[in-house]
Amino acid sequence: MSKLTVGRRSILKAGAASLFLAGMPVAGFANAKPPGSISVIILEGGMDGLAAMPPIGDPDLMRMRQTITPDNYLALNDFFGLHPSLKFYAQLMASGHASAVHATAFPYTKRSHFEGQNLIEGGGLSPFSEKTGWLGRALDLSGVAGRSLSLDMPLILRGHHENDNFYPASIRGSKKPKADLLNMIAMGHQMDAAQLFTKVARKSEDNVQVPRDPASLAKYAGRAMAQTDGPVASVIRVSEFDSHSNQTENGNTNEGRLARQLSVVDDVIAGYRRGLGEAWDDAIILTLTEFGRTVAVNGTRGTDHGYGSVGLLAGGSLSNSGVITDWPGLGKKDQFEKRDLMATIDYRSVCAACIEKSLGLDHDLIAAKVFQQPELPRIFDHLFT
Amino acid sequence: MNKQFRIAQKTGLMFRDDEMLPEDMNAWIQSQLQVASPALGLASSYADVAQWPDDLQPDLSRRASMWRRYRDLENQSREGKNGQETQAARQANRHENLTGKMDEHKFVQRNVYGADQVKLRITAFWANHFTIGNTFDTSQMIGHAIDEGILAKLNGSFADLLYGMTTHPGMLTYLDNVWSAGERSEQAKGCARRPDCQAGLNDNLGRELLELHTVSVAAGYTEEDIKAAANVLAGWGIDFSEELSQMRKKAGGTDHWNAYKKRWAEPGSKKVMGQSIYAGRNGLRQLTDFLASHDATIHHISTKLCQHFVSDSPNTEEIEAVKIVWRESEGDLQLIHTKVLELAVNNPDAKFIWPMTWLFQVVRLSGATYFKGWEKIHDYDNKLMHTHKVFEELGQSFWSSRQPNGYSDDKDEWMSAEMFERRVRFADAIYRNGNPRQSAKEIMDRIGASNQTRALVASVGPSWRDRFIALMCSPELMGLDYV
Numbered sequence: 001m002s003k004l005t006v007g008r009r010s011i012l013k014a015g016a017a018s019l020f021l022a023g024m025p026v027a028g029f030a031n032a033k034p035p036g037s038i039s040v041i042i043l044e045g046g047m048d049g050l051a052a053m054p055p056i057g058d059p060d061l062m063r064m065r066q067t068i069t070p071d072n073y074l075a076l077n078d079f080f081g082l083h084p085s086l087k088f089y090a091q092l093m094a095s096g097h098a099s100a101v102h103a104t105a106f107p108y109t110k111r112s113h114f115e116g117q118n119l120i121e122g123g124g125l126s127p128f129s130e131k132t133g134w135l136g137r138a139l140d141l142s143g144v145a146g147r148s149l150s151l152d153m154p155l156i157l158r159g160h161h162e163n164d165n166f167y168p169a170s171i172r173g174s175k176k177p178k179a180d181l182l183n184m185i186a187m188g189h190q191m192d193a194a195q196l197f198t199k200v201a202r203k204s205e206d207n208v209q210v211p212r213d214p215a216s217l218a219k220y221a222g223r224a225m226a227q228t229d230g231p232v233a234s235v236i237r238v239s240e241f242d243s244h245s246n247q248t249e250n251g252n253t254n255e256g257r258l259a260r261q262l263s264v265v266d267d268v269i270a271g272y273r274r275g276l277g278e279a280w281d282d283a284i285i286l287t288l289t290e291f292g293r294t295v296a297v298n299g300t301r302g303t304d305h306g307y308g309s310v311g312l313l314a315g316g317s318l319s320n321s322g323v324i325t326d327w328p329g330l331g332k333k334d335q336f337e338k339r340d341l342m343a344t345i346d347y348r349s350v351c352a353a354c355i356e357k358s359l360g361l362d363h364d365l366i367a368a369k370v371f372q373q374p375e376l377p378r379i380f381d382h383l384f385t
Numbered sequence: 386m387n388k389q390f391r392i393a394q395k396t397g398l399m400f401r402d403d404e405m406l407p408e409d410m411n412a413w414i415q416s417q418l419q420v421a422s423p424a425l426g427l428a429s430s431y432a433d434v435a436q437w438p439d440d441l442q443p444d445l446s447r448r449a450s451m452w453r454r455y456r457d458l459e460n461q462s463r464e465g466k467n468g469q470e471t472q473a474a475r476q477a478n479r480h481e482n483l484t485g486k487m488d489e490h491k492f493v494q495r496n497v498y499g500a501d502q503v504k505l506r507i508t509a510f511w512a513n514h515f516t517i518g519n520t521f522d523t524s525q526m527i528g529h530a531i532d533e534g535i536l537a538k539l540n541g542s543f544a545d546l547l548y549g550m551t552t553h554p555g556m557l558t559y560l561d562n563v564w565s566a567g568e569r570s571e572q573a574k575g576c577a578r579r580p581d582c583q584a585g586l587n588d589n590l591g592r593e594l595l596e597l598h599t600v601s602v603a604a605g606y607t608e609e610d611i612k613a614a615a616n617v618l619a620g621w622g623i624d625f626s627e628e629l630s631q632m633r634k635k636a637g638g639t640d641h642w643n644a645y646k647k648r649w650a651e652p653g654s655k656k657v658m659g660q661s662i663y664a665g666r667n668g669l670r671q672l673t674d675f676l677a678s679h680d681a682t683i684h685h686i687s688t689k690l691c692q693h694f695v696s697d698s699p700n701t702e703e704i705e706a707v708k709i710v711w712r713e714s715e716g717d718l719q720l721i722h723t724k725v726l727e728l729a730v731n732n733p734d735a736k737f738i739w740p741m742t743w744l745f746q747v748v749r750l751s752g753a754t755y756f757k758g759w760e761k762i763h764d765y766d767n768k769l770m771h772t773h774k775v776f777e778e779l780g781q782s783f784w785s786s787r788q789p790n791g792y793s794d795d796k797d798e799w800m801s802a803e804m805f806e807r808r809v810r811f812a813d814a815i816y817r818n819g820n821p822r823q824s825a826k827e828i829m830d831r832i833g834a835s836n837q838t839r840a841l842v843a844s845v846g847p848s849w850r851d852r853f854i855a856l857m858c859s860p861e862l863m864g865l866d867y868v
Contacts (some may be wrong), residue, residue, distance in 0.1 A: 004708070020863055088722055110585070112561060112564075112587070114520060114561060114589075115561065115587075115589065116790075127589065127591065128589060128592050128789070129592075131788075131790060138699055141670065155788060169771070169778060169803075169806055169807055169810050170778060171404040171807070171810045171811060171814050172767075172769075172770045172814070173767075173768045173769070173770070173811060173814045173818040174810045174814035174818055176810075176811040176813070176816065177809050177810070177813060177818075177854065180845075181809075181845055181851050181855070182809065183852065184844045184845045184855065185809070185854075185855055185859070186842070187841070187844070187846070187860050188837065188838075188840070188844070188855070188859055188860060189860050189865065190865065190867070192800060193800065193805070193863075193865050196800060196802045196805045197802075197858075198803065200802050200806045200809065203802070203806070209686070214793065225782030238664065245463055246463070271529050
């Protein structure tokens, strides 16, 4: 996996120009800043980075992907375009609050969803080597609690015993219990259980109804994280990126399966933005997917499991907008195993930089204790300065 | 709680409101381990309890052919052929050919109506130990693994159970073994010469066989041991989608529970934790037998059994007692289970009850009808949720997608406000919609509820519903310590 290290290769910030660098604040106050928040959007199924952020300047793109490259893309610069579903994200880019890392992946090349999802959440050296997750371990190290927006704790957040689940019940034929009843039940329990029933009673009084769609959950998460004593991390899953077929509509490359899912991602980011309010300034949101997809279109206007993809980042703690990449090219010889987009940046380095920024941990500590990879390259400066 | 219900709570699913209570509980436990296990349930809400019809309990080969049929029609749907692209046709295809929802419904009904409550509790322990998460394709096989891989083998040896579950198509699919090829297998060598062919070792099952199913990390094995175990496993299992003609060619037969693809197997002998394992299909049985009798396995699983049944913090003597029986009987499950149940009965501590088990117990105690009949499984009901949805909301289901380490036996993992809120909500939903035959007072009298529980129930006021909820969410019924 030596090809994945940043090392001597220079990281190129594409998309500088006028569009993204306008009105950018000057960085340099990292030490004075309190730690921020970190949110991960997990894109399950393997997102096609070449469709989400097509390298329109690459001569091989249209040759190989005409039927699945949106023709209505938003031009970020001479080289990269953005899928038209990512409208809000495009605005963030224009205002310096979003970046992307392209041709990137976790070091996993075997193309199994199950292994891949386990690895990107566990963050160990191989799939199934970890029973805790990278974000959970990072939270452990920084001594703060995370929050999982699902009933069961996802692997990525495991590792910290103070993690607090939240997922509103949706039980047909039952009504929200009255706080009085819950408080009486609490009084019948010993300390630890009593506290939990009291918490249920409190929430019952809050009268908060949380919708279940990802965007509204993101808004809710953002609000919670904006509170002084709120959680500093959140994770949201968006599924169905496994676009083996009908990735685009027949005859309309701007619509279809992937377009719908990318709209969800865009809504999630917008939800976070609204929910976070002023806390947006210290927030970082990043996407995570188990692998990218094949460069070539398959027989069913879709793509198969691949390797490199794109990572989308948003949040006020980014001090710059741009596409960070060491572009490998799309020619047959440039592809990984002659079929996939090569990954030239280890996405763990991106995660490590986001942890460093939001939780204020030292990179060497993150590399050794969170990712068990002491030599993991530090790319913090490319994202945050 | 009186003796009958205290023991039934810890080791079983509680006596239904219409069941006779046994006088001699020790004799009852012994007889429970031997009792027949027909899958009982209801055809509709108003029907009598009856045995599930055979045609809703397909065998493996029928499950595989239904799966192939499902895939075939889905492909036609994708290509817009034969009217299969309509929503109605796709739904009909799912209902007719996918078994997961029906299997989960059967599992739930038999847990609510079964007369074999202790066996069902022990089955749940092993189903969790040998977790097969839902990766969609596995949903066709999970129910079969629970019924035929575990429940049918509860009184045999652990070595048989281990071998059976390791080679079950559900496990081989869930942990990717059906696609694994030995490092020097003919398949891997052949593929290396072709550009668009992939074949290689997948150590997913090899790793979990050691770490979760047998010796655990405490045994101190190495990555090399994992790789060697994976190479022993290479060749076992075949993708459920494979046509039978292809399967015959690759595996020499059409038995999915005994499919071994020689071309994918690793040649030569292997060494796992110092033990030489010979080449060929018999190597796996040699490996699982070696692991089954390993002292680290005996310690690991004896501890788990004690934590699941005896106490939230079992002591060393209790764990030792199970280990002694295990060693002396060479892994006779009937004797091991008997010892564990005896310890559970003799230990006066509270034992936290899993959400799934608690829900079964609430329904059984109250005589509610909270699940649809098997004839109505796909029908919308404005009161009763789909069975799969119930357990998804509750936060525990053997048909959910989850990690291979399964649900925790550690009480602390379940202590969260949301999980508690769901207990309250389901107690409420069962009271409102399940038409329980027993009131809180009647249930408390029958089980001999403690004074603390009676005080708690009295404290919530005169509403019968609130009293029902308070009883079901009391420390006594949740298996928590009292005030």
